[in-house]
Amino acid sequence: STTTGDSVNMATNSIHWFRKGLRLHDNPALQEAVCGADTVRCVYFLDPWFSGSSNLGVNRWRFLLQCLDDLDSNLRKLNSRLFVIRGQPANVFPRLFKEWEISRLTFEYDSEPFGKERDAAIKKLAMEAGVEVVVKISHTLYNLDRIIELNGGQPPLTYKRFQTLISRMDPPEMPVETLSNTIMGCCVTPVSEDHGDKYGVPSLEELALFFNLHYLDSGFDIEGLPSAVWPGGETEALTRIERHLERKAWVANFERPRMNANSLLASPTGLSPYLRFGCLSCRLFYFKLTDLYRKVKKNSTPPLSLYGQLLWREFFYTAATTNPRFDKMEGNPICVRIPWDKNLEALAKWAEAKTGFPWIDAIMTQLRQEGWIHHLARHAVACFLTRGDLWISWEEGMKVFEALLLDADWSVNAGSWMWLSCSSFFQQFFHCYCPVGFGRCTDPNGDFIRRYLPILRGFPAKYIYDPWNAPDSVQAAAKCIIGVHYPKPMVNHAEASRLNIERMKQIYQQLSRYRGLGLLASVPSTHNGNGNGMSYSPGEQQSGTNTPSEYNFFPLHLRL
Amino acid sequence: MKRLSRDCEDSTSSCEGPTDSCKRARQPAEDPGDLLSNWARRLQEILLHIFQYLPLLDRAFASQVCRGWNEAFHMPELWRCFEFELNQPASSYLKATHPDLIKQIIKRHSNHLQYVSFKVDSSTESAEAACDILSQLVNCSLKTLGLISTARPSFMELPKSHFISALTVVFVNSKSLSSLKIDDTPVDDPSLKVLVANNSDTLKLLKMSSCPHVSPAGILCVADQCHGLRELALNYHLLSDELLLALSSEKHVHLEHLRIDVVSENPGQQFHTIKKSSWDAMVRHSPKFNLVMYFFLYEDEFGPFFRDEIPVTHLYFGRSVSKEVLGRVGMNCPRLVELVVCANGLRPLDEELIRIAERCQHLSAIGLGECEVSCSAFVEFVKMCGRRLSQLSIMEEVLIPDHKYSLDEIHWEVSKHLGRVWFPDMMPTW
Numbered sequence: 006s007t008t009t010g011d012s013v014n015m016a017t018n019s020i021h022w023f024r025k026g027l028r029l030h031d032n033p034a035l036q037e038a039v040c041g042a043d044t045v046r047c048v049y050f051l052d053p054w055f056s057g058s059s060n061l062g063v064n065r066w067r068f069l070l071q072c073l074d075d076l077d078s079n080l081r082k083l084n085s086r087l088f089v090i091r092g093q094p095a096n097v098f099p100r101l102f103k104e105w106e107i108s109r110l111t112f113e114y115d116s117e118p119f120g121k122e123r124d125a126a127i128k129k130l131a132m133e134a135g136v137e138v139v140v141k142i143s144h145t146l147y148n149l150d151r152i153i154e155l156n157g158g159q160p161p162l163t164y165k166r167f168q169t170l171i172s173r174m175d176p177p178e179m180p181v182e183t184l185s186n187t188i189m190g191c192c193v194t195p196v197s198e199d200h201g202d203k204y205g206v207p208s209l210e211e212l213a214l215f216f217n218l219h220y221l222d223s224g225f226d227i228e229g230l231p232s233a234v235w236p237g238g239e240t241e242a243l244t245r246i247e248r249h250l251e252r253k254a255w256v257a258n259f260e261r262p263r264m265n266a267n268s269l270l271a272s273p274t275g276l277s278p279y280l281r282f283g284c285l286s287c288r289l290f291y292f293k294l295t296d297l298y299r300k301v302k303k304n305s306t307p308p309l310s311l312y313g314q315l316l317w318r319e320f321f322y323t324a325a326t327t328n329p330r331f332d333k334m335e336g337n338p339i340c341v342r343i344p345w346d347k348n349l350e351a352l353a354k355w356a357e358a359k360t361g362f363p364w365i366d367a368i369m370t371q372l373r374q375e376g377w378i379h380h381l382a383r384h385a386v387a388c389f390l391t392r393g394d395l396w397i398s399w400e401e402g403m404k405v406f407e408a409l410l411l412d413a414d415w416s417v418n419a420g421s422w423m424w425l426s427c428s429s430f431f432q433q434f435f436h437c438y439c440p441v442g443f444g445r446c447t448d449p450n451g452d453f454i455r456r457y458l459p460i461l462r463g464f465p466a467k468y469i470y471d472p473w474n475a476p477d478s479v480q481a482a483a484k485c486i487i488g489v490h491y492p493k494p495m496v497n498h499a500e501a502s503r504l505n506i507e508r509m510k511q512i513y514q515q516l517s518r519y520r521g522l523g524l525l526a527s528v529p530s531t532h533n534g535n536g537n538g539m540s541y542s543p544g545e546q547q548s549g550t551n552t553p554s555e556y557n558f559f560p561l562h563l564r565l
Numbered sequence: 566m567k568r569l570s571r572d573c574e575d576s577t578s579s580c581e582g583p584t585d586s587c588k589r590a591r592q593p594a595e596d597p598g599d600l601l602s603n604w605a606r607r608l609q610e611i612l613l614h615i616f617q618y619l620p621l622l623d624r625a626f627a628s629q630v631c632r633g634w635n636e637a638f639h640m641p642e643l644w645r646c647f648e649f650e651l652n653q654p655a656s657s658y659l660k661a662t663h664p665d666l667i668k669q670i671i672k673r674h675s676n677h678l679q680y681v682s683f684k685v686d687s688s689t690e691s692a693e694a695a696c697d698i699l700s701q702l703v704n705c706s707l708k709t710l711g712l713i714s715t716a717r718p719s720f721m722e723l724p725k726s727h728f729i730s731a732l733t734v735v736f737v738n739s740k741s742l743s744s745l746k747i748d749d750t751p752v753d754d755p756s757l758k759v760l761v762a763n764n765s766d767t768l769k770l771l772k773m774s775s776c777p778h779v780s781p782a783g784i785l786c787v788a789d790q791c792h793g794l795r796e797l798a799l800n801y802h803l804l805s806d807e808l809l810l811a812l813s814s815e816k817h818v819h820l821e822h823l824r825i826d827v828v829s830e831n832p833g834q835q836f837h838t839i840k841k842s843s844w845d846a847m848v849r850h851s852p853k854f855n856l857v858m859y860f861f862l863y864e865d866e867f868g869p870f871f872r873d874e875i876p877v878t879h880l881y882f883g884r885s886v887s888k889e890v891l892g893r894v895g896m897n898c899p900r901l902v903e904l905v906v907c908a909n910g911l912r913p914l915d916e917e918l919i920r921i922a923e924r925c926q927h928l929s930a931i932g933l934g935e936c937e938v939s940c941s942a943f944v945e946f947v948k949m950c951g952r953r954l955s956q957l958s959i960m961e962e963v964l965i966p967d968h969k970y971s972l973d974e975i976h977w978e979v980s981k982h983l984g985r986v987w988f989p990d991m992m993p994t995w
Contacts, residue, residue, distance in 0.1 A: 165988045308973045317993045334658070344715035346687045347656045380994045396716050398658065421993050433958045433990055435881065435905045436934030442885045443935065446911055474832060499829050499861040502883050503775070504749070506859075508715065522822065522855055522879050523903045525930045525956040 017042040019109040019192075020101065022094070023049045023087075024120070025144055025414075026113035027072040028239040029079050031180035031286035033141040038111040039184065039192045046105060046194055047080060048088045049073055050097065051207070053215060062408045063225040064376035066212055068237035072282050073206040075238025083186055085194035088204040094127055102134040111139045113283070116149050116322050117415050118329040146177040146287055146315060149323045160324045162339060162430055167320045168309050180288045234271045234375040235278050235411055242279035246290060249274035250297050266448035269371075269379050270456075278377065278411035280318065287315050321420030332419035334400060339429045343512055345391070345398035352397055354495055355390050356405045358458075361487075361494035364444030364470055365389050367457040374457070376411040381447070384425055388438040391426035392509055394501040399426035427509060433528050434509040437502050441470045460485050612637040625666075644674035648682045651694045657686035657716070667698060676704040682711035682746070685719050692719035696731035707739040708767075711746035718749035718775070725751040725778065736760045744770040748798070752776050754783030761790045770796040774826045781805045792816045798824035801836060809843040813850035820847070824857040827870075832863050841873040848876050856900075859883060864890075871897050878927075879903045885935075888912055895920035903930035903956070910935075913965065915942030922949035930956035933963045940970035947982045954983060961989040 021038035027049075029035065038045050077087040090097055101107065110131050115124060124140070131138045142148055152170055153160050161167040182188065197203070207215075213227045252274055279285035291312060298307040309316065324339070325331040334340050354360050358369035368382040378386075383406075389395065390402045399422040406413045406422070427434040444454070451469035455462045461469060463483030468475035473487045473494055480486050487493055506524075513519075513527040616624050616637055628638030637643075647670060652661040670678070683698070685691040695712065712720060720728060728751050736742070736756070742764040750773075757779065760768070768791040773779065776799075784803045788794065788811035795818060804825055812820050827836065847854065857879040860870075864887050871893035878900050885908040894904070895917055904921065914936055921928065928950060938946075943964055947954065957979075966972050980987045 164991050310973060313994050321993075342659070344652075344657060344659055344684070344686065346716035347658065348687070380992075384992060424993055433932060435932050435958070436907050436960060437883060438935070439884055439908060442908060446935070499884065500775075503826060503828055503859065503861045504714075504718065506881075506883060507748070507774075511713070522857055523930050523956065524879070524881055524905050525903065525932050525958050 015108065016044070016106065017109060018105055018107050019045045019111060020105070020107050021045060021047045022110060022112040023047055023076065024112065024115060025281070026283035027076055028242070028284050028286060029076070030183040030239065030243070031143060031289050032113070032184065033143050033181045034111040034113045034139060035184055036181055036188065037139040037141060038109065039189055042109060042192045044105075044195055045085065045189075045192050046088050047076070047085065048090050048101070049076075050090050050092060050094050052091065052093050053212065060404065060408045062373070062376075063209075063213075063227060063230065064233070064235075064409065064411060066225075067209050067230075067233055068235060068278060068282065068376065068411050070206060070209055070212070071233065071237030071241075072239070072284055075240050075284075077206055079239065080194075083184065083189055085189075086196050086200055086204070087206065088200075089206050090204065094123065095130065098127060098130055099134060102131070102136055107134070107136050109137045109139065111141070113144055114140050114142045116145060116326040118326065118331070119415070121326075122329075143181075143286060143288065144283055145322055146291055146319055147171070147174060149319075149326050152323050153327065160327060161320075162324065164317070164320055164430075167323065168316065171316065171319075172309065177288050177291055180286050180292060231374070235275070235377055237278075237282065237284065239279075239284045242276070242285035245274055245276055245279065246285060246293065249276060250293055253294075254297055254301060264381060264447055266450065266452055269382060269448065269453045271375055271377055275377065277314070280315075281412040281414050281417070287318070291315055318417055321417045324420055325416035332400070332403065332415060334398065334428065340423055341428045341512065341516065343392075343398075343426075343428060344508070346396045348395070348397060351395050351495065352390075352401050354492075355386070355395060355397070355402075359492050359495075360389070360440075361473070361492040362389070362440040362470075362498075363451075363454045363458055363461055363472065363491075365440050367444075367454045370457040371453075372406075372409050376409060378410070381443075383421070385438045385440065385443055387422060387425035389440050391422075392434055392505055393437045394440065394496050394498060394505070396501075396505055396508070399423060399428055402426075431528060431530060433525060434506070434513070435524055437506065440498055445470045458491075460491055608633075609637055609640070613640055613642055616640075616643055639673060641674070641677040644670065644677040646680040647674075647678060648684060649695065649698060650684045651691035652686040653688045653690050656688040656691075659686075659715075661691075671698065671701050675702055676706075678702065678705050679707060680709040681705075681707055682709070682713060684713045684715050686715055687717035687719050689719055689722040692723050693727075695720075696723065696728055699731040700734050702735055703738055705735065705738055706741055707735055708741060709744040710735055710739075710742060711744075712748075712750055713746065714749050720750040723751065725753070729753065729756045732756055733759050736763055740764060741767045743767050746770075746772040747776065748772055748774045750776055751778050753778040754780055754786070757783045757787055761787055765790040766793065769793055772796070772798040772824075774798050774800055774824070775828070776800075779803060781808065784808060785811060788812050788817075793818050795820060796822040796824075798822075799826075801825050801827040804839060805837075806840050806843040809839065809847050813846040817850070819851040820854045821851070822855045822857065823847075824859075826859045826861070828861045829863055829866055832866075834862075834866055836866065836869050838869040838872070839875075841875075844874070844876050855879065855902075857881075860886070862886075873897060874899065876900045881905045881907075883907050885910060888914060888917060891917040892920065895924055898925060900927060901925040902927050903932075904928065905930075905932035905958075906934060906936055908935035909933075909937070911937055913937045913939050913942070915939050918942060918946045919949070922946045927953075929953050932956070932958040934960055936960075936963050937965055938963055939965050939967045940972070940975045941967050944970060944975065944978045944982070947979050951982060952984045957983065957987060959989045961991050964989060 019038040019042040021035045026032055026034070035047070073087060073089060080086055112124070115121065128138050151174065152167070155170050155173065156166070161170060209227055213225055216225065276285055276290065280287055280290070294311055295307055298311055299305070328337065328339065330337040334342060355365070355369065358366040358373070360366055365386055368378050368386050371382075372378045387399070387402055390397050391399050403418050403422040406418055410418070423429040424432060449466060451464070451466050454469050461472060461483070463485060464472050464475065464479070468479055472480070472485070472491065475483075475487070485491055510524060510527055517527055517529045519527050612634065616627065619627065624638060624643070628635045649667065650659065650662045652659050681702075683695040685695050714720060732747070732752065733756055736759045740763050742760070745760070745768065752773065768787075771787065771794060781803050784799060785805065785808050788808050794812070797812070797820070811817070855878045856876050858877050859881045861883040864885055867886065867890045871890060874897045877898050879902055880894065880898065882905070886906060888909065891906070891909065891914060894901070901921070915938060918938060919942060931954065943959070947957070961972070964972060964975060970978060976988050
């Protein structure tokens, strides 16, 4: 309570601020908003102009809007509503605190550096307005700061080190109950007549119109937009997780599934976008997996590999949380400085599925059309863009994924790109995914190609991965002349990979001060088990040091 | 201090050692005037010593402090090595060496330069700038020259004659080139002749992978004349029996490293064979030499390779290589130290790996990408190799669990036999 002279029983009016965590199940912060409060209002800020969001593709926007719609509809069942606020939190909160006489603000903890900064500013505003702030961790399995603490103050930089630390910690906290009428108790949400106009969830059409009117680069066309392959929302997420677990139980096999052509297609049990937006609680998923495993395998302890998907996510969140430059090469202490090429034309060909390599183009087409691609497909296109073929910066690839990929959030996206481009995390760089061979192994018949690149339908399996090698007669029969109806391959893969592996080797040898001939030994390993405190400091590479020191390029005659 | 004295042992040292300057200081008593000048000299030496540890930018700032420091900055010893970084904002994220600095170096220090490299980005402009500088290095006596493309090979975009004339300035003027790194450049046979004519006594290292204008005859000329050549890197099309015999001739020093890139230009390309007797001659002449081979071929182009015993020590397959070829590797590469396989396909390599463990007794490093090996065979392989395996880089997907071992169990088994904690390489999953 802030003012004197008012009645002793001050009303507790709460705001729950949705950012991620777009769900009513396992939402401890939301529970705190409701607990003992007289009123609660759930808000979501939508600002299409906001930096970063202007880049997002239509699938991202649609997914988000569907999540918000779903939240709104589930809140309605509890006689509440979602309040979608147009604007930025720092600008709008002071007004809302006053207008709604807010005494409590709750939100789910956001571990990302930008999020922490934003939240610190909001906390300050709230304090100034006499508003109590309650923050709860529920977007990650663990308290990430605790992991860092256990690792001597640094985030672990190898997945194995991360797993070791996790295995020493207490298991994640149990998910809390779903918000219900019982839990709401006497807490109500004042909803005005014009709620829909003021605070309603915009439709995709409205948003598209808004973008087009304001000539933002990101204007998207929703005419003839096919229905979402990945429908957003908590309801969909909860249906999927049941399906996901059913399938696992039926297979009774928790091993890594063998990759086949079907794996490349969107699955009705896929969960990654829902985890990213928080429609599905990672803790709920964790415990349901554990329960199922124990049931099927008769109470034995689940191996860490069972939670692979969740732990990778957690790993990248942990690596990123204390590093505001995690998404950059320059000034990022964990990122190797690689002399990537700046080539807008080549980048555009990759982004727009015009590389002339059907495997790459089909994947990028699926990505743009649907918003999800299999993780091996991600490896393939990321390798092709960066260290494999085009030698373009991983930051560019990351930006494209940010726009198109439904499950790409800041930490996981940047971390994965650094990983796949061998820019960090002690990755060996020798394995280069062949843009022809890798796809052929996965889907020998080429059905995936035909599905997403209909122009190549007429090619037989023999040539569908490298149609430029097909004789003229085959191309004519397929009604697709390479170079006319479909582009020629934009690089010679053998030559490009030869060049690039040489580049990577030079860079790593300079870094690790390794003077031998081995390819594998160029990359320093972490036998110290710390997974941090690297034997080299990639972020400290200096250009043109010109000191006659050991790790300089000279003298040449001592290494090849 | 430690570093300096090590440099002094090295014949290419670019600075005095502390013992030298101390010796100079221990001289009979002098009058005050001389004493002062001795102190001044020693101060310069100390400054030089300190400046050598400073990165260039910091040194440049320091040089602005006073005249004395400015003089120290320009001492010849500090200008023996230089790496010119030539980047354009449109094609690179990295900064370039400042053009004013480049001018200064050419004006004041070109005759001090001994170890020079050029790092250029993918723009033709950068390659031209490099050539421009090269053409001005008339007073230089370079020991080392490196032309390095950090992205796409922009030297290849230049008019050949322009590049050659710039390069030959260095060849003609240096006369004591010891190391030359000219991969991905349009160097040709005549320019190699010029190199040889002026530097045959001193040339120790020549790296020229992917120089399409050089012919086998051109490189043979180098091998014939440069008897001190210890390290050579080139493409397979330049390799010939004659070359190997020339490198094994009595007049020749022991070769230390030979690096060969085998790259396919077009699918179904035919490659020539090298006689076993030529390799044998190499091994007889230089028993400790390392043969590094990088293959970038289609699967069906391996016909001529690994039919006979070959003394390869470091082998990299940058594209998919068949089970059959890996079988031949096991049979014919007894000196193998490192084997790295990018991809193989989806048939287990169990037998092939076991054979490699048996027959490649020097194998200490192995890397497997998209391959498949059953867990049991893998454990067997590691058991046979034991602790000599210092590098074991296996992608997680390679290991296929079987009745004996699951994925979670295998790393214990392997760690046991290796004598250290080991895990396969992992890739993020979503």
